[in-house]
Amino acid sequence: MDLRQFIRKSIEQNEKEARELLLKEKQEKIACLTRSSNIPKKYRNATLESFNPKDNPRALEIAKKFIMNFHEDKGLLLAGPVGTRKTHLAAAIANLIIDKLYSVYFGNVVDIMNFIKSTYNEGSEISEREAINIMTDKVDLFIIDDLGKENNTEYTLSMLYQLINRVYENEKPIIITTNFNSVELVKKLGERGQAIVSRITEMCEPVIFKGEDWRLCKK
Numbered sequence: 001m002d003l004r005q006f007i008r009k010s011i012e013q014n015e016k017e018a019r020e021l022l023l024k025e026k027q028e029k030i031a032c033l034t035r036s037s038n039i040p041k042k043y044r045n046a047t048l049e050s051f052n053p054k055d056n057p058r059a060l061e062i063a064k065k066f067i068m069n070f071h072e073d074k075g076l077l078l079a080g081p082v083g084t085r086k087t088h089l090a091a092a093i094a095n096l097i098i099d100k101l102y103s104v105y106f107g108n109v110v111d112i113m114n115f116i117k118s119t120y121n122e123g124s125e126i127s128e129r130e131a132i133n134i135m136t137d138k139v140d141l142f143i144i145d146d147l148g149k150e151n152n153t154e155y156t157l158s159m160l161y162q163l164i165n166r167v168y169e170n171e172k173p174i175i176i177t178t179n180f181n182s183v184e185l186v187k188k189l190g191e192r193g194q195a196i197v198s199r200i201t202e203m204c205e206p207v208i209f210k211g212e213d214w215r216l217c218k219k
Contacts, residue, residue: 037104038111043091051089055211056080062207063089067096071140075174077200079181080209086177090143093175102140109150109160116159136166140173147178148188161192168199176200 053060059078066073076093078086094104107115112135119128126134135142142163150156167174178185182201186193 037094037098037106038115039091039094039104039106043088044095046088046091046095048089048092048096051085051092056084056207056209059089059207059209062205063093067093067100070097070100070102071173073205075176075204077204077206078175078177078209079206080179081211082179084209084211086209087145090145090175090177094141094143097141103138104141104143105135105139106143106145108145109147109156112144112163113150113156113159132163132166136163136172137170141175142167142172143175143177145177147176148180148185152188152190157190157192160189161196164196164199168203174203176204 048060048063051060051063062076066076076090078090080086091106094106097104115135116128116131118124119126119131144163180188182197185200186197189196
């Protein structure tokens with residue numbers, strides 16, 4: 001082997017090792033982002049391919065567009081009957097966003113309220129303000145699942161308004177899933193319903209789901 005061959009082989013070996021190191025670092029970062037995303041274990045392997053678009057082909061196309069143009073397009077409001085795989089699609093989007101090394105926070109309103117209330121415990125490492133900042137400012141994508149199903153106390157509605165308003169003011173991407181239309185949501189969310197839904201309407205592109213409950217169809 002002459003000197004040129006030796007140098008070329010060394011360069012190729014170094015490039016291969018560098019690619020493998022970068023891939024390992026990326027995989028480790030994705031794993032870390034996934035753990036901190038709060039995506040339920042059931043949906044951590046959700047993909048666009050495993051979303052059955054039979055009844056909702058437009059939803060799949062909009063999801064692809066959202067991922068492709070992340071941070072450029074409006075957020076998404078996924079609305080429709082129970083069991084039409086809205087949560088699955090939201091999680092699939094989250095997983096692909098994480099693959100691009102963006103951060104995500106995923107939760108239903110109960111999860112979100114529990115996260116905020118946990119900051120009141122003695123010894124909590126973060127404050128209420130920091131918890132709110134994580135969801136509305138620090139992460140790249142905030143996902144609220146099943147909006148409208150929670151029991152609405154004055155505290156919950158006040159905090160929910162604050163979260164939505166902060167996302168609105170910060171112009172951050174958001175995805176919301178719900179079983180209710182806008183009129184029903186206004187009623188569900190009480191005194192702050194009109195203000196919350198108004199902001200959601202401006203921030204999000206509505207995606208209406210239809211079809212039967214896939215859980216019942218499996219039986």
